[in-house]
């Protein structure tokens with residue numbers, strides 16, 4: 001039997017004051033899955049979560065939960081908890097009361113609540129903060145309390161809206177680890193929102209890249225990173241070189257006037273395409289050894305490796321290498337065929353959306 | 359030198375503000391009836407005041423009307439704020455403008471128009487009409503002091519409560535109400551003061567038999583004010599003074615607790 005989707009968004013459209021924010025949005029979330037919505041600011045991520053949480057009604061389309069239509073169900077009747085982007089802690093209650101809020105409503109015993117609060121605080125690294133007031137906590141601490149307040153209820157689905165945005169790198173990594181452990185331990189389905197692509201790639205089972213209310217690409221982190229479907233995804237997921245090219249025939253693409261062998265087929269002959277090459281896939285060698293000759297124009301050490309710009313064939317290539325080539329040095333570049341990713345050029349936004357809708 | 363000048367200036371202002379009341383207080387303890395001679399200390403006028411039925415009735419009316427008017431206006435006003443808060447910006451500012459008009463309106467216009475409306479609908483003027491009139495003019499004050507609190511509500515706390523399973527009513531009483539409480543209290547106190555203070559509107563909407571303190575004083579001016587009214591004024595002043603101090607202490611405590 002095919003695994004049934006736990007949550008399904010069907011043809012959701014939503015506009016605010018005549019401005020379309022979500023356009024025929026479709027998404028299926030399986031039980032126990034960790035799905036991340038990734039996209040630039042204002043692309044409709046929070047709106048999607050708010051529709052799922054029941055705080056916004058879609059103009060058209062349905063929200064399904066275990067096969068049942070919950071589009072018009074009140075938020076307090078949904079087995080979904082949210083970690084809000086703006087924390088939304090209750091300022092008139094102390095930290096313990098904040099975390100206990102949902103447990104109290106579901107009528108848990110005093111002992112159970114006390115244990116749970118303690119456990120949740122330990123989980124977010126804030127043991128002993130029970131009696132503190134909300135105002136006395138830093139932004140990052142408040143954010144962690146918001147997480148604790150949602151997870152103590154052990155909901156079927158947890159919606160997290162940039163829950164680690166206010167944390168420093170080390171704490172963020174710790175919390176990422178904790179969240180994943182929690183998900184596996186409690187069997188909660190996670191819908192996670194972030195605009196940090198690294199976070200999306202490391203944590204999720206499935207990444208949904210959004211832009212302007214459309215899904216640009218949906219897939220595993222590896223698929224999204226290695227085979228971006230269009231220039232937007234390629235550009236958004238990590239640094240890359242996106243270059244105009246012409247597909248001469250199957251397995252041959254012409255970039256900057258030079259012919260590169262590649263492994264893509266079926267684009268037709270003499271067809272303009274977008275070519276994506278990741279900076280770490282550019283192989284630097286002595287002049288004449290590669291396909292294109294050029295000169296290094298900048299070189300920055302960014303930890304682990306050097307990031308260099310190489311002017312070659314009228315294009316500024318971004319390259320990463322553990323070996324440093326000084327500025328001004330003449331070099332050559334080449335790319336192995338399987339690291340060249342060919343994409344169709346989007347004709348227009350509408351067509352791009354149509355292509356993605358199918 | 360500068361310090362001395364500052365001190366003198368402050369003393370002058372305080373004198374200016376409180377000398378009249380102080381005069382009244384002193385005179386309320388005067389044995390004799392005249393205003394221009396001190397004939398000895400006595401509680402005579404206080405005794406007379408407490409045994410005077412008209413004064414006691416007027417005092418009772420004033421306090422009960424002020425309390426019920428403030429209470430009713432607070433409930434109506436808070437509910438109005440909930441509605442206003444849910445409105446779109448454009449509509450909200452329109453209705454807030456509408457709310458401000460009665461505040462700027464001259465009391466005499468409000469008073470006469472209320473009286474005319476009561477008479478038009480065949481309602482005879484009595485305690486009820488005064489109370490109704492007071493509720494009417496208190497509501498805008500409540501809205502004015504509660505609305506800003508609604509606007510500063512912590513982002514989305516109401517939604518967060520719903521999200522955690524609270525019913526809308528539970529979420530309102532547990533999460534929203536505590537946050538807007540300072541606004542509600544000041545709205546209530548403001549209404550109470552406005553109601554106690556009012557003469558003009560009460561004058562036009564009261565029936566023949568009923569008096570509040572302000573209308574009583576007004577009617578006594580014609581026959582000559584007796585020092586019992588000084589005593590009454592002193593008691594009211596002292597009461598207000600104590601209440602103000604209490605309110606200040608309470609709100610200071612709250613601040614400390616939050617900090």
Ligand SMILES: Nc1ncnc2c1ncn2[C@@H]1O[C@H](COP(=O)(O)OP(=O)(O)OP(=O)(O)O)[C@@H](O)[C@H]1O
Pocket residue numbers: 016017021039040041042043044045046047048085195
């Ligand atoms: N209540 C609202 N009224 C009007 N416009 C809104 C409302 N909520 C969202 N929008 C608009 O919808 C668009 C998408 O907003 P949304 O909050 O979903 O973005 P987001 O992807 O979460 O962005 P961010 O990463 O900055 O949080 C924005 O252009 C925003 O201005």
Ligand SMILES: [Mg+2]
Pocket residue numbers: 045046047085161
């Ligand atoms: Mg957002």
